[in-house]
Amino acid sequence: MMGNGLYQSIFDGVKGNISIVMPEKCSGVTRINDEVFISTSNKKNIVYVLDFQSLTIKRTLQLANTMWCYCLGTDGKRLFARLSDYTIKEIDIQTGATLNAIVKPEVNIPATALASFYIDAKRNLLYMPDHKNSVYCIDVTTGKTLAVVDNFKNGITGNPTSIAITNGYFLITLINTPTSYVYYAKIPDYENFGADEFSKLKFNVYNYGSPIVGCCSFGSYMLFTKDDINISWLDLEKVIGKDVSNERFLVQYDNKYITFNLFEKTKSLTSLVPVMTTNNSNGIAASSHHEGAYEAFRVFDGLDNTAWVTAKTQVRSWLSYEFISPTLFNTYALKSREENAGESPRAWDLEAWNGSRWITLDKRRNEVNWNKDEVRTYHFPNSNQYKKIRWRFYENNGSVLGVALRKIDLFHLSDSGWLELSKPNNIDYVYKHGISDLNQIKKEDWSLLSAINPKVKLLRYTHDLLSDMSEDNNKLYVAKNASRSVVRSQFTPLSQISIPLGNISINEDVEKFSIELTKDYKDNIRLFVSFDNGMKWESFSQGKWKNLDITDEDDIKKNGMRVWDFESLRTEDFKAKAIYGFIKIGFMFDTKLNEKGSVDIDSIKASINTYMKGARVSDLALYILNTTSTINLSFIGNKLSGTLSDYDLGLVQYRVFLNDKPYYPLSGEFTNLHGSPEGIALNIKNTEVKIGEKNTLIVEFKDYWGSVDSWTTHFIGTYAGLMFSDNLGKYYTTDIGEILKYWNAGTLVAGQISKENKITLTNMYGHKVTNIEVKGINADLPNGVRIELSKEQFPFTPEEVLNWNTILDYNQSVEFFARLATELTANSVPSGKFEIRARAQKI
Numbered sequence: 001m002m003g004n005g006l007y008q009s010i011f012d013g014v015k016g017n018i019s020i021v022m023p024e025k026c027s028g029v030t031r032i033n034d035e036v037f038i039s040t041s042n043k044k045n046i047v048y049v050l051d052f053q054s055l056t057i058k059r060t061l062q063l064a065n066t067m068w069c070y071c072l073g074t075d076g077k078r079l080f081a082r083l084s085d086y087t088i089k090e091i092d093i094q095t096g097a098t099l100n101a102i103v104k105p106e107v108n109i110p111a112t113a114l115a116s117f118y119i120d121a122k123r124n125l126l127y128m129p130d131h132k133n134s135v136y137c138i139d140v141t142t143g144k145t146l147a148v149v150d151n152f153k154n155g156i157t158g159n160p161t162s163i164a165i166t167n168g169y170f171l172i173t174l175i176n177t178p179t180s181y182v183y184y185a186k187i188p189d190y191e192n193f194g195a196d197e198f199s200k201l202k203f204n205v206y207n208y209g210s211p212i213v214g215c216c217s218f219g220s221y222m223l224f225t226k227d228d229i230n231i232s233w234l235d236l237e238k239v240i241g242k243d244v245s246n247e248r249f250l251v252q253y254d255n256k257y258i259t260f261n262l263f264e265k266t267k268s269l270t271s272l273v274p275v276m277t278t279n280n281s282n283g284i285a286a287s288s289h290h291e292g293a294y295e296a297f298r299v300f301d302g303l304d305n306t307a308w309v310t311a312k313t314q315v316r317s318w319l320s321y322e323f324i325s326p327t328l329f330n331t332y333a334l335k336s337r338e339e340n341a342g343e344s345p346r347a348w349d350l351e352a353w354n355g356s357r358w359i360t361l362d363k364r365r366n367e368v369n370w371n372k373d374e375v376r377t378y379h380f381p382n383s384n385q386y387k388k389i390r391w392r393f394y395e396n397n398g399s400v401l402g403v404a405l406r407k408i409d410l411f412h413l414s415d416s417g418w419l420e421l422s423k424p425n426n427i428d429y430v431y432k433h434g435i436s437d438l439n440q441i442k443k444e445d446w447s448l449l450s451a452i453n454p455k456v457k458l459l460r461y462t463h464d465l466l467s468d469m470s471e472d473n474n475k476l477y478v479a480k481n482a483s484r485s486v487v488r489s490q491f492t493p494l495s496q497i498s499i500p501l502g503n504i505s506i507n508e509d510v511e512k513f514s515i516e517l518t519k520d521y522k523d524n525i526r527l528f529v530s531f532d533n534g535m536k537w538e539s540f541s542q543g544k545w546k547n548l549d550i551t552d553e554d555d556i557k558k559n560g561m562r563v564w565d566f567e568s569l570r571t572e573d574f575k576a577k578a579i580y581g582f583i584k585i586g587f588m589f590d591t592k593l594n595e596k597g598s599v600d601i602d603s604i605k606a607s608i609n610t611y612m613k614g615a616r617v618s619d620l621a622l623y624i625l626n627t628t629s630t631i632n633l634s635f636i637g638n639k640l641s642g643t644l645s646d647y648d649l650g651l652v653q654y655r656v657f658l659n660d661k662p663y664y665p666l667s668g669e670f671t672n673l674h675g676s677p678e679g680i681a682l683n684i685k686n687t688e689v690k691i692g693e694k695n696t697l698i699v700e701f702k703d704y705w706g707s708v709d710s711w712t713t714h715f716i717g718t719y720a721g722l723m724f725s726d727n728l729g730k731y732y733t734t735d736i737g738e739i740l741k742y743w744n745a746g747t748l749v750a751g752q753i754s755k756e757n758k759i760t761l762t763n764m765y766g767h768k769v770t771n772i773e774v775k776g777i778n779a780d781l782p783n784g785v786r787i788e789l790s791k792e793q794f795p796f797t798p799e800e801v802l803n804w805n806t807i808l809d810y811n812q813s814v815e816f817f818a819r820l821a822t823e824l825t826a827n828s829v830p831s832g833k834f835e836i837r838a839r840a841q842k843i
Contacts (some may be wrong), residue, residue: 015208015234018223020055022048026225027070028115029162029214030079032093036216037061037079039070041227047072047081047096052218061096065089072214073117073128080119088117088126106143107136115214115225116162123194127170129160135172137195146195152183152203166217167244167431169236170201173212173224180212181205182222184240188374191432202338202371206239220244241437248434250424252457253449257424259433260441262331262377262417271409272329273321275302284322289314291402296320299408304373307337310393310402317403320390321410328412330382332362335407336370342398344370345405347667350380353388361389365669368397373406379416381444416445526560530584531577537586538577540569545577556588633680635697635713636810638689638720639766640682654680654701658688663697670702686734689717718764722772722838725760732759745820750784754820756793761838762813769840772804774816777835784826787834793817807843 024046028039035058036050047061065083073080079091083098086108090099102119109130117128124140137147158176165171168190172183185201187193210232214225217236224232236244251258274282276297287296287308294309296319310317336344350362362380370376396403424430435441449456528537528548538545539559549555566585574583633642640656653670655662662668664682680699689695695717702708724732731740745754763769776787788798796817804814818836 014238015232018055018231018233020050020231022229022231023057024048025228026231027213027227028072028081029216029223029225029231030072030074030116031216031218031223032074032077032079035093036223037072037074037093038214038225038231039067039072039081041070044068044070047079047091049093059094061091061093063091063096064098069114070214071114071117073119073126074216075119075121077121080117082114103138103140103143105136105138105145107138107145109136114161116164116216118163118165120165125194127163127165127198129163129172131159131161133160135160135163137198147199149199149201152185152201154183154203154205156181156205161213162215164215164217164222166222166236167220169240169244170198170203171215171217171222171236172203173208173215175211175213177211179210180208182208182212182215182234182239184236184244186243186369186371188371200372202341202369204369206234208234243436245436248430248436249438250421250430250434250459251418251449252459257421258418259421260417260435260445261419261433262379262413263333263375265413265417265419266331266333266377266409266411267375269409269411271300272323272327272412273300273408273410276300283324285320287319288317294404299405304406307404307406309337309343309404312401314402315393315396317393318390319393319405319408320388321408322388323386326385326387327410328382328385329410331377331379331411331413333375333377333407333409333411334405335375335409336373337404337406338370338372338374340399340401340404342396343401343404344374344397345393345403346395346397348391348393351390351392352384352386353390354384354386358390363669365667370397375407377417379413379442379445381442415448417441418445418448525563526556526588527563527566528556528560528586528588530586531579534584540565540573550586550588553588560588633699633711633713635684635715635766637764637766638684638686638718640680640684640697640699641766642680652701654699656682657696657698657700658684659690659696663688670700683720686717686719691717691719693717720764720766722769722840723762723764724836724838725762727758727760729760743818748785748820748822750822750826751824752822756790756796756817756819758793758815758817759836760813760815763808763810763840765842766810768807768809768843770805770807770843771841772806772808772814772838773840774802774836774838776800776818777837780833780835781820782826784823786821787836788819788821789836790817790819791815808840 022038022040024040024042026038027041028037030037031052034052036052038048038050040046040048044067045063045065047063048057049059049061050056051058063081067081068084068086069082071082073088079093080088080102081091083089087101087104089101091097092099103126105126105128107130109128110132114129114131117126119126119140125146126138126140127135128138129135133153134148134150135152136145137149138144139146152172153174156174156176158174158181160172160174162173163171165187168187170185170187174181174183183203183205185203187197187201189197208224211226212224212232213227216223220235220237222234222236224234226232251260276282276285279285279295279297281297283300285296285300287310289311290296291309291311294307296308298306298308299319300321308319332350334345338344344367346367347365349360349364351358352361353359361382362378364378367376391408393403419433421433424433446456528539528550529545530537537548537550539548539561540546541559541561546559548559633640635641653672655668655670656664663684665671684697693716695715697713697715699711700708701710719731719734726732726741726743732743733739743757743759745757748754761772761774774789776789778786781787788796789800789802790796790798791802796819798819798821802816806814808814820834
């Protein structure tokens with residue numbers, strides 16, 4: 001069974017091979033709806049047609065004319081091939097018959113290894129690689145070349161072989177045996193994308209690691225041919241991010257459909273900064289040292305061919321503006337120049353002067369992958385008027401020439417980036433206007449809605465075959481507030497229990513549950529529920545929850561819930577039990593002895609009425625966030641450890657400051673959002689600690705909504721590790737072996753033994769240790785001189801190695817004694833060195 005198609009069975013990870021083995025070596029490839037068309041290396045008149053859902057060959061096309069190369073292309077509806085006279089013609093997708101000629105490009109592009117091209121039927125544009133250095137944009141009507149892009153390689157040698165466009169991204173594959181590269185560039189505005197915009201794209205690169213010949217897209221997945229009998233795939237979402245996902249969200253609110261898009265909201269607005277012609281017209285613009293005539297006011301001059309540029313090599317810089325009078329604002333837009341790759345800012349703060357000091361209004365970090373003349377819009381909470389503001393830039397994106405910006409606009413939005421839409425009626429409309437990444441919507445943005453109407457519904461839209469370039473009106477798929485829990489269980493001839501790792505959130509009104517199976521096994525499944533993450537399990541019967549022993553199969557068979565019992569549960573059945581806002585569901589598959597095969601629970605869906613205490617969707621699960629994240633930390637032995645939790649099972653993140661400086665991450669930004677609970681284990685380097693002085697360690701943490709709290713501890717800096725000290729408590733070395741003091745054994749005559757010296761070994765790790773070993777190292781002592789160790793001073797029993805099987809907790813210690821012993825034959829030398837080393841096993 002393929003379940004819901006290819007995704008659930010093979011797309012696990014970043015990349016891999018599809019299980020199907022083709023009868024011939026594969027070269028060209030393209031896709032039309034749910035069919036994949038593949039040309040072969042050996043037979044230029046054969047095209048195989050695969051059904052994407054079943055991964056089987058549906059039919060074989062015998063072409064009436066031999067292809068000049070292996071190259072296939074599409075406009076989303078029709079199949080095209082290059083024939084012997086360089087002409088591109090349509091091929092009947094059912095019979096293989098040659099239909100009308102489309103275009104013969106004026107430029108003769110060689111056939112060598114050319115595999116996939118694309119036709120934009122709406123704009124009559126053909127995109128085709130030439131296998132040498134370039135990708136062409138050609139007018140389909142005239143055959144004329146409109147644009148040639150050959151600067152995308154980023155210094156990598158190789159040959160472009162195929163083109164794809166999907167979900168707002170332009171992709172080029174380049175082969176350099178034995179590897180290949182996938183180049184990708186975001187199309188800023190696809191509605192207005194043409195030859196000029198194509199020539200301005202800025203490409204990033206991903207090393208695929210093995211050869212690629214042809215490519216096509218399935219939503220955010222790429223399929224590759226490799227000139228062999230295998231077909232490979234790549235998950236673009238894991239390479240590029242959520243922006244390329246074929247998942248979109250809309251908000252249903254107050255009987256309206258709304259989306260969130262700051263750029264669309266502001267692009268037609270007038271900036272709060274009037275057009276400037278000098279640094280002192282309509283306000284005051286200023287900056288740190290700039291390059292030539294690229295003065296500060298240039299970002300406010302309203303022109304599209306000017307820019308502010310810092311002095312060469314000056315990345316850390318600032319740019320300020322003083323309004324004519326105090327002004328309220330909460331949004332700004334930066335437009336890149338990118339005439340020199342990497343000159344756009346990567347990290348900056350926006351600050352305002354409050355009359356006595358500069359305060360930070362907005363922080364941005366890791367703003368990467370700028371395109372030429374790209375506009376990015378940023379929103380932040382602010383209810384105060386300010387007259388003076390400034391941007392402090394800390395990093396650019398790698399250019400040695402400094403920072404450059406073409407334009408800055410300022411706005412005040414009363415309702416942030418929310419935009420009202422008409423009712424969606426096709427997937428292209430949703431893809432264009434829907435929200436690709438919910439992380440961009442902050443707590444204060446949701447609060448703007450809840451202040452008016454507390455009830456908000458979040459709608460998720462997805463379509464396996466979603467593509468920007470498809471012009472057909474595909475059916476709209478909607479899964480409202482769906483929690484998804486996928487169980488993959490190859491069942492044995494015995495009853496089998498499966499407990500998914502994920503939970504289902506039940507913070508508000510559950511409208512219904514539904515369970516989808518790949519086979520009709522509803523009579524053979526029993527379900528049970530845990531309200532404490534698997535500690536105890538219960539079943540609902542006759543209006544009551546009853547304990548269930550999941551180690552007793554007879555108890556589960558007799559008292560476990562059947563599918564229809566579980567699907568009938570509603571909010572009132574959970575309210576008294578689900579105190580943490582979630583449940584875990586377990587299953588037992590009651591199979592017969594002679595059965596073989598597999599059964600999949602494709603999904604469990606909980607449809608929930610969402611009230612606006614805050615909502616987010618992750619992994620198709622809807623969580624209502626109405627609690628503050630909590631932290632349970634300890635700092636022992638220079639080790640910070642503990643957990644960061646959110647009782648709503650929301651995403652959490654943190655950052656660490658040591659003595660008011662960022663320690664982790666070094667950028668000062670929060671870590672990426674991770675599921676709760678998030679474990680924290682961080683060793684603080686003694687090189688960063690003020691030894692013997694007061695230190696301050698602060699951990700700031702927040703949930704998805706941005707609710708921030710902090711944990712603070714003060715400590716006197718100490719070393720961490722197994723530490724040797726004298727009878728006064730003074731350390732001999734640091735925890736990394738730097739010498740702090742020597743043990744001076746005095747002058748010895750041959751045959752003498754030194755006085756015993758008491759040494760204390762203390763566990764300064766942040767954890768318990770056992771199996772402690774102390775060993776003397778004689779390598780740098782003269783012949784006839786040795787270090788001797790003993791656990792007791794009286795009697796002193798000389799040993800080379802001492803062992804303790806005890807357990808040492810933090811700050812606990814053991815004592816031993818050391819001395820130097822000489823033989824009568826010992827060499828006479830002015831000095832010598834020895835070492836004493838310790839090791840232990842962590843508990």
